Amino acid sequence: MRTCDRDMKNTDRRSRLRLLIFALAWVTAGLMPQPADAQNSKISWDSRRAFEYLKKICEIGPRVSGTGGMVAQRKMIIDHFRQFDCEIRAQAFDVAHPQTGLPVRMTNLVISFDPTAKNRVLLACHYDTRPFPDRDRTRPRGPFIGANDGASGVALFMEMAHQLKTIRPRYGADFVMFDGEELVYSAQDKYFIGSEYFAKWYRDEPPEYQYVCGVVVDMVADKNLALFIEKNSWKMAPKVTQSIWTTARRMRVKEFISKEKYEVRDDHLALNQIAGIPTTDIIDFDYPYWHTTRDTPRSCSATSLSKVGRVLLQWLTEVPIEPRSK
Ligand SMILES: [Zn+2]
Numbered sequence: 001m002r003t004c005d006r007d008m009k010n011t012d013r014r015s016r017l018r019l020l021i022f023a024l025a026w027v028t029a030g031l032m033p034q035p036a037d038a039q040n041s042k043i044s045w046d047s048r049r050a051f052e053y054l055k056k057i058c059e060i061g062p063r064v065s066g067t068g069g070m071v072a073q074r075k076m077i078i079d080h081f082r083q084f085d086c087e088i089r090a091q092a093f094d095v096a097h098p099q100t101g102l103p104v105r106m107t108n109l110v111i112s113f114d115p116t117a118k119n120r121v122l123l124a125c126h127y128d129t130r131p132f133p134d135r136d137r138t139r140p141r142g143p144f145i146g147a148n149d150g151a152s153g154v155a156l157f158m159e160m161a162h163q164l165k166t167i168r169p170r171y172g173a174d175f176v177m178f179d180g181e182e183l184v185y186s187a188q189d190k191y192f193i194g195s196e197y198f199a200k201w202y203r204d205e206p207p208e209y210q211y212v213c214g215v216v217v218d219m220v221a222d223k224n225l226a227l228f229i230e231k232n233s234w235k236m237a238p239k240v241t242q243s244i245w246t247t248a249r250r251m252r253v254k255e256f257i258s259k260e261k262y263e264v265r266d267d268h269l270a271l272n273q274i275a276g277i278p279t280t281d282i283i284d285f286d287y288p289y290w291h292t293t294r295d296t297p298r299s300c301s302a303t304s305l306s307k308v309g310r311v312l313l314q315w316l317t318e319v320p321i322e323p324r325s326k
Pocket residue numbers: 001130149182291
């Protein structure tokens with residue numbers, strides 16, 4: 001993903017007002033008696049297992065689109081999800097490599113739980129890693145493992161899958177893993193190839209189901225987790241954003257901070273703007289090892305992953321958003 005500094009100072013007034021109303025509601029909610037499910041949440045989570053998934057993904061090494069590392073990771077993911085009662089689809093297409101012009105095979109993965117449900121929630125992450133850690137001061141051409149920026153979202157979904165059968169999600173749930181989020185060697189190279197392809201497919205060949213809303217997770221395993229509200233999410237998908245941060249508040253997960261901070265360009269833009277699926281981006285953009293060789297499991301935390309996973313599982317049982325009538 002990338003930031004959009006240009007607009008960072010220019011938060012529009014409507015957005016601020018919405019945030020103020022939300023903040024008031026949020027404070028009030030904290031003073032109210034808590035529903036039983038928030039205090040004695042039945043949501044379970046195996047922190048150690050989830051973190052093992054993150055480490056196992058990183059042991060593959062770099063997972064750049066079109067490389068052997070990516071193929072190995074894809075096989076691992078598919079093997080993992082085969083143990084569950086879900087449908088696994090691959091959406092494959094070719095793009096020209098930004099440097100050589102040769103075709104690169106891209107593959108988005110769509111893993112559907114309760115696949116016959118007509119109303120669904122989209123949970124997405126990217127699973128490719130950036131070719132180089134170009135923000136690394138000493139080794140900008142060193143290895144990039146992408147423990148937080150890449151593996152964290154995949155590991156989160158791998159563990160969530162274990163828990164889905166014991167909770168009752170309000171809607172069908174799709175884990176969508178995008179390829180080609182950052183097959184990027186220089187500033188002009190194209191980001192978000194996988195999510196744009198997916199969003200165009202959804203718009204141009206609408207399936208029989210609809211996504212009521214969506215969530216993108218990116219960099220959710222940072223040791224010092226701080227999840228501020230991302231500005232584009234707040235502008236484009238305020239209800240979804242508010243509902244997740246409210247669930248976190250009820251569960252007393254303080255790492256979800258209901259203040260706007262960064263404006264980030266990420267896979268959620270295509271989902272909002274092309275597919276018309278209101279989608280929020282849960283992203284920790286204060287990660288000090290972003291695009292460096294130190295984005296490894298040592299910079300990540302099982303507890304952080306667990307906090308995000310538990311909030312999302314609880315939220316899936318509620319999703320206070322109604323389907324649009326077609
Ligand atoms: Zn990145």
